[in-house]
Amino acid sequence: MVGETLRNLLMIAWLLPLAGFAVEIFGGFWGSRKSRVAAWMSVGCIGVGFLCSLSALLIWGNSNNFWKVTHDSEHHAEAGHAEAGHAEAGHAEAGHAEAGTDQHKSPDSVASSAASVVLGKTVFSGTLYSLARFGSLDISLDYYIDSLTLVMFTMVTFIATCIHLFAMGYMSEELTEEFVDHSAHLSNGHHVHRPGRYYRFFAFLSLFCFSMLGLVLAGNIFQVFIFWELVGICSFLLIGFYTERKSACNAANKAFIMNRVGDFGFLIGLMVLWTFFGTFRFGNTVDAKGEVVQAGLFQMLPRDETGNVLRDAASGDVKLGAVTAAPESPSSRTIPYSLLVVAGLGVFAGCVGKSAQFPLQTWLPDAMEGPTPVSALVHSATMVAAGVYLVGRFYPMFVQEVLLTIAYVGCITLFMAATIAMVATDIKKVLAYSTISQLGYMMLGLGVFGWGAGLFHLITHAFFKSLMFLCSGSVIYGCHHEQEMPKMGGLWRKMPITAFTMLVGVIAISGLAIPGLVNWCSVFAFSGYFSKDAVVATSLAFVKGNPTHFLLFIVPLVTAGLTAFYMFRLWFFTFAGKPRDQHIHDHCHESPWIMTGPLLALSVFAAFCAIGGETGPLYRLITGDQPAHVAHGIAGAVGSGELTLPGHEAIHAVHGTAGTLALIAAASGTFIAWLLYGTTLVNVAEIKRQLSGLHGFLANKWHFDELYDGLFMQPSHVVGQCCVWIDKTVFDGIIHASAKVMIFVSKWDKLFDEAVVDGFVNLLGNSTFAVGRSLRVIQTGRLRQYVMFIVVGVVALFAILFTTFPG
Amino acid sequence: MTADLNSYLFVGAVLFVCGVVCMATKRNGIGVLMGVELVLNGANVNFVAFARYTDLGLDGQVFSLFVIVLAAAEAAVALAIALNFYNNHLTIDVDRANKLKG
C-alpha cells in the first residue's frame, strides 16, 4: 500500500514536467512570445512535483516510524518548515544513525530484523511497464524507491522549483519579439536579432526535470541509462540554448559527446551485467503471489559476512545466487571476477562522464555557455550529481578494485579542478571548476567506502552550489551579462542580498565552522562543513587501514584549503573592494524579488540543511537504506594486498581529527584569500607574474582540451577522411576498375563481333559481291565470248576428268 | 581410212568443233547461225553412224530427222530474231548486242 502511494506520488512528480514540456513546446511555438504562461506552467509542474515528493518523503518516514515524534508542522507545504521539522526530529534520534537496514527487501519480503529502529518496508520496487521480453530476459521500466530516491526527489524538485522561479526573472529578456544577442555576431559584424525563446527555455527545463526525476526513480540500470541519455540531451539543448553562439554550440556538442564517451563505458558495463546476470533490475521481481521470480542485481551478488564478494576458490569466478524461477538452473550463472570489475568500471565510466570527473572533466566548464539557471540546475546541483548518485545507487555491485579506482579518480579530479579554479577569472568558470572539484570529493567519499558521506556531500553541495550559481546569475543579470570578475568589485553595496546569500554559499562550501558553539562535541557550521568533514574523515579512516594510499587523505585535505581560497577569492573579487570597472558598477543593480527570493530560500538550506552533521536528520534520511555491507566496513585479508574498507566505527573514531584538520585547512585558505584579495597588502599581479608558468598551465586547464583535440578529435577526423578515401578509391575503385575491365572486355567483344562474326557475314556478302563484280567482267554480253567460255569450260572439264580419272 | 564407226565419229567431231569455232569467231549473226548448223550436222553424223554401226536400229536415223526438223525451225526463228535485231540496230554484228553486259 505504502509502496503504491509512494509510487503514485513520485510518478506524478516525475510525469508532470513531461506533460508540461509537451504543452509548453507546442503552446509556446504557436503562442505569444511575450507570454509568461509557459514559465508559470513549468513552475507549477515542478512545484507540484516538489509537494508530491515531499509528501512521499513524509509518508515513507511515517510508514517506518522514522519520525518518532509526531509533528503537526510536517504536513505544512512550506519547505523550510518541513525541513526544519525534520531537523528537530533528527536531533531526537541522534545516535541511531548507523542503524540502517541490513539488507534490501522487496515490498513483500520478510520484515527487517534491524533492532533499534524498525524500518520495516523501506525499499519499494516494481515494474511500470515492459519494453520487451525474450524468454526469461525482461527489459522494462521499473521503479525503485528507497530513502535515497526520496531524498533525491525532494532535493531535485525543491532546487528545481527555486531555479525555475529565478529563471523567470533571469530569462525575462527573452520576452520579446526582437531579442538582440550581444554575444552572437553575424558575418557583417552586427548582432543577431531573433525572436525571444522564453517558452523554449522553460520547456527544456521541464524536460530536464522529467529526465532527471526518471533517472532517480529508475528501478533498473537500463532505465538509468535511458534517462542518463535523456538528461544528457537536455543538457545539450540547454547548453546550446543560444544556438546562435558558436561557442555555445561547441560546448553543447562537447558536453554530449564527452558524455557519450562515458556512456560507451556504461554500455560495456550494461552488456556485462546483462550477459552474466540476465537482469537489469535492482530489486527482486515478484509475481502476483509475491514469490520472487527473478532476483535483482543487488541480491544476486553474494557477499560473505565480512562484506567481501564470495568467490569460487578454484576458478575465482563469482557464483551468482538467488535466481529462483528462471528456466536455467539457478546455479548455472557465474561471472568471472574480472568481469565484475569490468562491469563496475564500465558503469563508473558513465558516472565519470556525467559527473565530469577526470579524464572527462573538460566539458563542464564549457557548459557554462548555457544560461546561468541551467548551470545552477543542470551543471551543478542535479545532472552532474547524477553520476555520484548512480555510484551510490549501484554501490552493492562495486568490488574493491572499482572502489579504489573511484577514489583515485575523485582524488585527481578534486585537486586538478581546484587548482584551475584558483586562476579562473570568469565567475561561472570558477564555480564550474569548484563543482568538478566538489564532485571529486563525492566520488572520493564513495570510493573510500563513505557511502553516506559521498551522498551527504551530494545533497549539501546541491544546495549551496545552486545557490552560488544563482547568485552569480544575479550578478551577471545585474551587470548586464558581464562575467569577468576582474571587471567587477565592490558590488556588495549595489546588490546586498546577492552578496549576502553568496557569502552564505561560500562559507558553506569552504567548510568553515565555529567549534563548540552548541555543545562540547558539536560545532556550529553551515552544511558544507559537515559533509566535507564526513568525506575527509572517511578518507582518513581509509588511509589508516591502507597506508599505501595516503594520497587519498592528503590531497583532499590540501584541496579543502584550496577550496576555501578560490571561493573567497571569488567573493572578494566580486563583491568586496573597489569597483574596477566604473561603467559596469554604475549600471549594475540588484535583481528583482523573483530572483532574490529563491536565493534567500536556498541560502537557508545551504546553511542549515545538514544541521546535526552525521547524526542529523538529513544524513539519517540518506543512509536510511544504505547498502548492507557499508556499515561494518570490509576487512581485507592481511597480507593479501586487498583493501580494508572502513566501517562506521572506524570512521567515527577519526572524525574529530579529520574535522579539525579540515577546518584548519579551510581557515588558512580563507585567510590567504583575504590576504590576497580582501586587502591590498599583497600585490597579486606580482605573484601571478612570478608564477607565470604555473599560472599559464592552470589557466589553460592543464592543456586537456589541446590534448584531447590532438589525441581524439583530429585522429577521428583523419580516420573519417580515410574511410571516405577508402570508399572512393578502394571500393569504388574496384567497382570502377571492374567496370573498366568490363568495358574493355566488351570492347574486345565488340571488336570480335565486328571483326569475326560480322566480318564473316560481311565477308560472305562482300565476297559474293566481289565475285559478282569480278564475274560481271565476264558478263560482257558478247555472244561469241560466251561460246568461247562454253568451249573452254568443256575442255577444262574434260581435262580435269582425264587428269582425275586417268583411264 | 575405212568407213567404220570411229571414222564417222571423227568427222562428226570435226564438224562439231568447226561449228563451235564458227559460233565463237563470227561477228556476223548469220555466221553464228551457220556455226549452229554445223554443230547440228556434226551431231547428225554421229546419230547416223551409231544407227549404222550398232544394233540400236533406226533410233539414230529418227533422231537425226528430228534434229534436222528442229534445225530448220531454229533457223527460221533465229533468222526472224536476226531480222528483228537488224531492224533495231541497223547491223547484224552480234558484238553490238551487248545490252546484257553485266
Place this chain on the structure above:
Amino acid sequence: MNGESFLFTVFALATCLGAIAVVFSQTVVRMAFWLVISLGSTAALFFLAKADFVGAAQLLIYVGGTLVLLVFGVMLTASGPYLKIITSPGEIIMGSCVGLLFLFVVFASLDGVKWREPSVAAMATGNPVVATGNTLRPIGLSFLGSRPDQDLISDGDDLTPGYLLPFEIVSVHLLVVLIGAAYLARAKRRPVGSG
C-alpha cells in the same frame, strides 16, 4: 581400200574441209557457199551410212530449205553485197587454238571410249534393217508407232514403241515456230534513236 572407203574418205574430207572453210571465210556469202559444200558432203556420208532417207532429208531441208533461208537472211540484213564484218586475227587464232584443243579433247575421248561388249559383234554388221539401206519404210512405220527394226531382231513378244508422239509434238512445234518466226520477222517501225 574398197570403194566405200574411198568414197567415205572423199566425202569426209569434203565435209571437214568445207566446215573449216566456213570457219575461215570472211564473207557471209562464201561462208554460205562452203556450208553448202559441207552439208552436201554430209548428206553423201549419210548415203554411205545406209541412211538414205536421212540423207535425202538432209539435202532437201538443209541444202534446199535452211540454206535458202540463210541466204535470205544474208540478203535482208546485208548493207552491201559482200558484207564483211571482220573478226580480228587474234580472235581467230585464239578461236582456232581453242577449237583445236576442243578437237583434241573430243578425239581423245573418242579414242578412249570402249564400246560395250555385246555391241562389238554387231558393229561389223549393224542392224539388219538399217543395213539394207532402204530405211524409208521402217522410218515411216516408226513415226506411226511401229518398230520393225527392233521387233525383227528381238526374240521376244514385247514390241518396241515407236515415235508417234514425238513426231506429233515436233509437227506442232514446227507450226508454232513458223508462226512465231513470222510474227517476229514481220516488218515493224523502227524505234526512234535506237541502233
Place this chain on the structure above:
Amino acid sequence: MNPEFLLTAIIFAPSVGALILALLFDSKNAEAMRLFAFATTAVTFGLTLVLWLGEFQSDAPGMQLEVVREWIPRWNVYYRLGVDGISMPLVLLTSLISMLSMGASWSIKKHIKGYMVLFLLLETGMMGVFLALDFFLFYVFWEVMLLPMYFLIGVWGGPRKEYAAIKFFLYTLAGSVLMLVAMLMFYFNTSVQADGFNLIKLAEAATTGSLLSPSLQITAFIMLFIGFAIKLPAFPVHTWLPDAHVEAPTPISMILAGVLLKMGGYGIIRIAFPLCPYGAQYLAYAMVAIGVISIIYGAFAALAQTDFKRLVAYSSVSHMGYVLLGLAVWKINEKTGETMNSEYWQMGLNGAMFQMIAHGISSAGMFFMVGVIYDRVHHRDLNKFGGLMGKMPLYGGLSAGLFFAGLGLPGLCGFIGEVFVVLSTWSFNPALAIVAASGVILTAGYILWAMQRVYLGAEYKGPHPEDLTPMNMRETAIAGTLLTLAVILGVVPAIMFNVMTPSISRMAKAAEAGYQQSAAQLNQDEMQAQR
C-alpha cells in the same frame, strides 16, 4: 475481409492505381495525379492497418492468412502469400513510408505521370517481397522492385543520376544473380520437388537437416548472404548506397532508406537463416564482424562528409550494421551444437528487426528533412548551412527530433534497436561488442556535428537565403508523423515486439534445431570416415 483477397489487394492495389493513373488521367493535370497516387498509397496503408489490427494474430508464431494458387505448375511455382510476425512490421513500414514519401513527392515537377506510375509499381514490388512465401515469387518481386527504382533514380535524380542508377542496378543485380543460383540449389535439392520453391516447406526440411548438406549450406548461405548484404548494405558492398541516395530525389531516398534496405535484413532472416542454419552459424563470426565494421566504418565515413545527404546515407550504413550484428549473434557450443545464448540471440534478432523498423522511420525522416531544405535552397553542402533553427524553428525542431532518433536517443525509436543489439552481443564476443558499442560515440559525433553545421549557428551561409520559408502543412504533417512514430516506438517498443517476438523465437528455435541436425550429420560422416 477475405484474407486471400486482403493480401493480394495489399500487393496489387498500387498496381491497379498505377494502371488507372496511366490510362485515365490527363498528364497535364498534375495535382489530380498526385492526389490520386497519394490516395492509392493511403488505401494500401489502410489495408495493411486492417491486416494488422483486424486479421493478424500477434501471439501466433506461424504463418497466417496463407494464400496458395497455382502459377506455373510445370515448375512447381505457386502464387503463395502469407504474413507472420517477421513480415508484418515490415509490411506496415512499407505502406507507411510509401504513403509518406508519396506525400513528399509533391516536389517532383517533371514527368509526373511516369513518376507516379513507377512509384506505385515500386510499392507493389516491395509489398510482394515482404508477403511472398514462394521463393520464385519472392525473386520475381525482388526484380520487379528493381526496375522502377532504376528509373526513378535515373530519370528524376540529380546531376550524376545515370551513374548512381546504374551502380545501384548492377550491385543489386549481382546480388540477385547469386540469390538465383542459391534458389536453384534449393529447388534441385529438395526431396519433394513440388515444394521446391515453398519457403515454408524448405525451412521445415532445413530444420530436420535434410535440405542441404552442411557444406552446401555454407555455399548457399554465402550466396544468399552476399545478395542480401548488398541490399542491406554491409561493408564492403555499400558504396552504391551513398551515390544512390545522393542522386535520388527525396521521396525515393526515403523509400530507399526506409524500405529497400530492409529487404536485405528481411531476406537474411526469412530465407538465409531458416534455409541454411548450418551455413548461418558457420559464418556467424564473419557476419558479426562485418556488422561491426559497417557500424564503425559508416560512422567514420559519415564524420568526414560535407554533403548533407551523403552523411545521412553513411549513417544508414552504420545503422544497418546493427541489423546484421543483431541477426548474427548466435553462439553455439562447439561440442554439442547447442545454442549457448539462445535468449540473447533472440534478443539480438528482435533488436535487429526493431532496428530495421526504427531505421526505416528515422532515416526516412532524416532524408525527408534534407529534402525539405534542398527543395528550398538547392544545395546540400554542410559548410554552407547554419542558423536554420532560427530561420525555420519548426523545421529545426522536427529535424532535431528525427536526427536524435537516428542518434539513438532513448525515448526515440533508434535507441531500442541499437541498444538491444549491442546488449546481446557481449554473449557472442566481448571484443566485438565493445567495438560495436563504441559506435555510440561516433554516431553522436557525426550527427551532432552535422546538426551544428546546419541548424545551429548565427546565420545561414549559403545561397538563396531568401528562400528559407517555413515548412508548409504537408511537410509538417509528414515530418510530424514520422517523429510521432519515432517517439511512440521509442517509448512503447512492445507494440512491435509483441508482433515480432513469437515468430522470431520460432524461427530461432527452428534454426537451432536445424543446425544441430546438420552438425550431427557432419559428426557422423566424420566418424565413418575415421573408421
